[in-house]
Amino acid sequence: EKSGYEHFMLKEIFEQPKSVHDTMRGRLLVEEGVIKMAGIWDHIEKFKNANRIIIIACGTSWHAGLIGEYLIEEYARIPVEVEYASEFRYRNPIITDKDVVIAISQSGETADTMAALKLAKERGAFIYGICNVVDSSIARITDAGSYTHAGPEIGVASTKAFTAQLTILSLIALKLGKHNGNLGNADFMSLIAELDAIPKKIEDVLSSTHELVQDIAKDFINATNFLYLGRGYNYPAALEGALKLKEISYIHAEGYPAAEMKHGPIALIDENMPIVIIAPKKGHYDKIVSNVQEIKARKGKVIAVVNSGDTQVSQMSDYVIEIPETSECFSPIVASVPLQLLAYYIAVYRGANVDQPRNLAKSVTVE
Numbered sequence: 047e048k049s050g051y052e053h054f055m056l057k058e059i060f061e062q063p064k065s066v067h068d069t070m071r072g073r074l075l076v077e078e079g080v081i082k083m084a085g086i087w088d089h090i091e092k093f094k095n096a097n098r099i100i101i102i103a104c105g106t107s108w109h110a111g112l113i114g115e116y117l118i119e120e121y122a123r124i125p126v127e128v129e130y131a132s133e134f135r136y137r138n139p140i141i142t143d144k145d146v147v148i149a150i151s152q153s154g155e156t157a158d159t160m161a162a163l164k165l166a167k168e169r170g171a172f173i174y175g176i177c178n179v180v181d182s183s184i185a186r187i188t189d190a191g192s193y194t195h196a197g198p199e200i201g202v203a204s205t206k207a208f209t210a211q212l213t214i215l216s217l218i219a220l221k222l223g224k225h226n227g228n229l230g231n232a233d234f235m236s237l238i239a240e241l242d243a244i245p246k247k248i249e250d251v252l253s254s255t256h257e258l259v260q261d262i263a264k265d266f267i268n269a270t271n272f273l274y275l276g277r278g279y280n281y282p283a284a285l286e287g288a289l290k291l292k293e294i295s296y297i298h299a300e301g302y303p304a305a306e307m308k309h310g311p312i313a314l315i316d317e318n319m320p321i322v323i324i325a326p327k328k329g330h331y332d333k334i335v336s337n338v339q340e341i342k343a344r345k346g347k348v349i350a351v352v353n354s355g356d357t358q359v360s361q362m363s364d365y366v367i368e369i370p371e372t373s374e375c376f377s378p379i380v381a382s383v384p385l386q387l388l389a390y391y392i393a394v395y396r397g398a399n400v401d402q403p404r405n406l407a408k409s410v411t412v413e
């Protein structure tokens with residue numbers, strides 16, 4: 047059932063053009079200029095009148111939630127908070143019936159997320175689920191929801207579920223923004239056309255970077271630390287890249303917003319520190335250029351994820367991974383793919399069990 051791939055994780059990375067497409071299918075109707083989502087539409091008043099949206103999740107799903115915050119605040123102008131489910135549930139949070147709580151969970155069985163949702167429900171919030179597993183516990187207790195149609199994810203390290211979650215969050219943000227008038231028609235139309243093109247861009251990235259990333263991975267088999275940096279929408283993508291690496295390769299890795307580097311992590315940079323930097327053209331590019339200069343001045347090894355044709359960051363970097371350009375808000379979907387491959391190959395070359403990393407379970411049903 048690995049369809050010829052050595053591991054489920056690699057198979058699932060390569061399934062992403064299809065899983066993202068499946069997640070949009072029947073929902074994103076580009077020609078009609080419509081996003082159809084029954085779960086949202088049937089409760090549109092709840093979203094329209096919401097004081098705020100609280101997103102709760104754990105791990106990779108929490109990273110998707112952070113990107114959801116950027117998306118929903120930018121396009122729908124509804125205040126969003128993102129919380130670790132485990133923190134939310136134990137801190138007596140302020141929740142009212144004017145809050146919409148969205149839980150994101152691949153498995154739909156994560157104990158902390160489930161408990162946080164129950165608490166939110168008891169306190170009167172409208173609760174919405176973004177789950178991958180149909181009829182899972184979280185899908186059942188929520189008032190409404192949207193399934194990610196990524197298909198079964200077997201590898202413990204989440205890959206295609208993450209990009210499917212980002213797809214759903216993009217659809218929700220654009221739909222709400224269009225509905226409440228914060229997103230004008232012309233912008234809406236160009237964004238949905240761009241979203242529709244994402245599966246093809248993922249496919250292109252997979253074929254253009256697969257071999258290159260394997261070569262890069264070979265140079266970092268003995269690394270003991272990694273930093274991942276990004277700004278804006280790609281800051282959570284940096285967190286996710288770092289999580290992938292630590293989970294399966296057991297190399298310590300940290301994700302940071304690139305501008306935070308000067309507030310601490312810069313002290314760690316020397317010729318032994320590999321730094322993955324996500325630097326697409328749209329989204330604070332000039333600022334990233336200065337971050338790379340600061341890193342190179344300290345001899346850090348830079349692996350840059352840039353748009354095709356990039357020159358400034360590329361010239362300064364030790365390794366360059368090119369990805370196609372897209373709207374800033376969708377760039378984490380495309381940029382995450384080579385980072386998944388990088389984590390995968392580093393782990394494989396280190397002889398690690400990538401599908402079942404030590405100490406981890408696919409769904410964490412204990413606190």
Ligand code: M6R
Nearest residue numbers: 105106107151152153156203204
């Ligand atoms: O099933 P969930 O999305 O609720 O799981 C949440 C986390 O346990 C999960 O994302 C975990 O961090 C993954 N192993 C990440 O690859």
